[in-house]
Structure formats: C-alpha cells, structure tokens
Amino acid sequence: MKWRGATERSIERTRPFVTVAVMLSTIMQVLDSTIANVALPHMQGSFSATQDQITWVLTSYIVAAAIGTPLTGWVAARYGRKRLFLWSVAGFTAASIACGMSETLVQMVSARLLQGIFGASLVPLSQAVLLDINPPERHGRAMAVWGAGVTVGPILGPTLGGWLTDSYNWRWVFYVNVPIGAIAFLGILVFMAETNTSARKLDIFGFATLGLAIGALQLFLDRGEVQDWFDSIEIWIEFLTAVIAFAFFLVHTLTVETTSFFNRELAKDRNFVIGCGFYFVMGAVLYATRALLPPLLQNLMQYSVVDTGLATAPSGAGTMITMMLAGRLVGPVKPRNLIAVGFAIAALSLWQMSRYNLYMPESLVVWSGFLQGLGLGLISVSLTTATFSTLSPQWRGDGTAIYSLSRNVGSSIGISFVQTELTRNTQVAHSSLVEYVNRFNPLAQPDVLPSLWNLNDASGVAALNAEVTRQAAMVAYVDDFHLLFTLTLAVIPLLLLMRTPKRTR
Secondary structure, three states: OOEEOOOHHHHHHHHHHHHHHHHHHHHHHHHOOOOOHHHHHHHHHHHOOOHHHHOHHHHHHHHHHHHHHHHHHHHHHHHOHHHHHHHHHHHHHHHHHHHHHOOOHHHHHHHHHHHHHHHOOHHHHHHHHHHHHOOHHHHHHHHHHHHHHHHHHHHHHHHHHHHHHHHOOOOHHHHOHHHHHHHHHHHHHHHOOEEOOOOOOOOHHHHHHHHHHHHHHHHHHHHHOOOOHHHOHHHHHHHHHHHHHHHHHHHHHHHOOOOOOOOHHHHOOHHHHHHHHHHHHHHHHHHHHHHHHHHHHHHHOOOOHHHHHHHHHHHHHHHHHHHHHHHHHOOOOOHHHHHHHHHHHHHHHHHHHOOOOOOOOHHHHHHHHHHHHHHHHHHHHHHHHHHHHOOOHHHHHHHHHHHHHHHHHHHHHHHHHHHHHHHHHHHHHHHHHHOOOOOOOHHHOOOOOOHHHOOOOHHHHHHHHHHHHHHHHHHHHHHHHHHHHHHHHHOHHHHHHOOOOOOOO
C-alpha cells in the first residue's frame, strides 16, 4: 500500500504516534463489544424493557459491526485509509455520546447500530496500518502490540464496565469512549499519511448478499436460545435467509467475470485461508470462555462483579506477557511451532477448567485463566504474522477485513453453541440428579438431610431443588469446558498445512 506524499523516513519518524492513535481506536472498539454486558440490568430498569428487548442493545451492535466489516477493504481503497479512519473514529465517538444520552430503548438501539457501523472498520484498519508502517522484520512486534489490544480489550471490558456502573452509572460505560476517541482522532489527523486511492467499483450484489447472510446468521445465533431455536418461526426465517443469501453470494463470487466483492486472490493464499480458520477457532474458544466464566463465578460461586473481574484479570496479564515474547520469537522460530505451543497451553488451561467444582479455591480460577492467557498470546501474534506473511501487501486491506470477520463469526458461533449446550446439559444433569432424591435413598432421609432441605415442607423441597439446579449447572459448565478442550486439541494437526515463511533476523 503506497502512502501519498510520505517517505520511509517520515513514516519512521511518525510510527510511534500513529501506533498509539490506531491502537487507542482499536481498544475503544473492542472494549465496547463486552463492556456493556454488565450494565444491561441497569439499562433494563431505566428503559422499563423486558429481558428479551434489552438484548437488542448487544445484538444491534454485533449485527451492524458484522455487516460493516467486509466493506472495509473497498472503502479504504476507494477513499483512503486515513479518511476512513477519521470517519470511523468520529462516528463511533459521536454514537457513544448518543448511547449515553439515550432516554428510550429505541434511541439506544439506534445509537448502538451506528456504533457498530462506524466501529466495524477500526480493527481491520489498525491491523493493516501497523503492517504497512513496519518493515517485515518488525511485523511480529507490531502484531504483538495490535493483538494485545484486540485480545485484552474484551477481557477487561466487563471489569471496567462493572466498576463504572457501580461507581457512577451505566451511561459512563459509553461516555468513557469520548476522551479516547478524541485523542485517537487528533493523532490520526496529525501524524498519519493518506494512502493512494483507486476507482474500484463496488460489487453491490456481492456485498448485499454477503451482508444479508452475515446479518441473518448473527440474528440466528443471538436470538436462537431466547426463541428456543427451531421451534420459532423467527429462527427458521433467519436460518433460511442466511443459507440462501450465502449460496447466492458463493455462486456469484465463483462465476462473475468482473471484480467480485470478495477478492478471489485471498482464497489462493493457503496461509491466509488456514490462518482465518485458526482465527475462527481462537475467537470461538476465547469468547466462549469469557462468556462462561463470569456467570459461573457470580451465579454459582457468589462472586461480586469486582471479585469476578479480579479473578479473570490475570488472563489478560498472561496474554500481554507472551505477546511481547512472541513478537521477538516469531522471526527466529517458525510461527506454526509457536502456534502449536500456544494451542497446547490453551488446551491445558481448558483441561484445568474442566476440573472446576463448586468448592474450588480462587487460585484455580486465577491460574487456569493466566495459563490460557499465555497460550492465546502466543497464538495471536504468531498466527497473524504467519497468515499475512505470504499475502501481497496490495491485498492487506481486504485481507484484514476478512481476517477480523472470521474471528467475529467464530466468537458468535462459539458463544451461541456453548450457551445452548449449557442450558441443555443443565436440564439433563438436573433430571439425572433428581432421580436420587427419593425416600428409598438412605442419604435423602429426614434425619440425614439438613433441616433446610426438609422434604416434608414445601420450602424445604424448593431449597433442595435450588441446590440440585446449582450442582447440575456446574456439571454443565464442566462439560462445556471439556468440549472446548477437545476442540482446541483437534485443530493442532492442521498446522502442518501452513507454509513457513522465510525467516527474518
């Protein structure tokens, strides 16, 4: 990618300032993917919304961001990266203010849609910029910085959101973006050079079908559990829309003679295709684990929001440590070897999580999370470097958008799947445990059970049922962690398909 009016010396001089500016915008965007979760109950009360209605605060943002992400490459090529970056940061910051000022649910959902649209390009743009302003021998370190923001942001989001909500109110979950956005905007405006543009025609049919498929898929995954999946007409409509739209997109992409919306040059690069697949799995494992741990600790272990944040924070510390280390190792050591070690460490942490129980010490949560962070840090830097090592620089704008999209789709599918399995396995385990609560079981006799669980009293039966449900939920959580452990191990052999780029000093 050529920078208009910029020399190598000027890029070298402004590199630290550009890095800070683009990373602030990235952190701002990825924080908002999780920071609002803990504030939902407070928003629900302010808007007098039902549980089903308030989930649109999250769904609207996710769907808008998913649809907007693939468009990043074309807009950047057509109007320039700097201009798109400024539009995105300014729009995202203004939408954040609108979120904080919302007085009704309709206003909030509309503002979150705008947040998702403007924020969709921030992550892929920042990755493309860091790859372009750094020479190949510094790509590992650049991706360590980028990966730290992308990976640690979602981990710290719930902790920061909980603190802001408890200390102030839920509106500050959005207002916190204002100073970050202002600094990022000024940094990009002053220090970033503009890229050359091209009169690249937009494949409207390709974008429309892909956007429709992604949007319908996100709605299907986000609404499925609430609507009891295929027992709902809404879910059937979303599922069929996603399948049909993607089928049209695929046929169109394979048969169109002119330039299609999806750049077919990306599919010819084996490392890029395999890297997107691994990033999909990483998104599923990382976000699924983050979706499971807070409710486990708060609902079953009675942790407060602050204690939950403190118990899960070491995961982010582990990620930071290995990202800085991987940035230096990714040249001398083959990236796929580092990726394999990272997946092995992540698998070990998930194996530890599959040994969780209701009476475990907090240290087990801390160390298993820290270990997972170590593994994810190694994976993120090495995988990104290997994925783009063989891709032509002219395709990076399109490539980073598809790369980010693969993680987003993976996280959505992963979260939806583990939540569905959690609900189903809780019911199965509850039914199995209840079979042992009868008058023929010596351990269920009145003189053995605590008085709180007196089976001859309605309140005692209710209390015992609550405990059985709690135990069943723990069994279901363990099953989910074991499933993620198996998935993480299963993908490691696929690394043999990844080419090893030439080593750099």
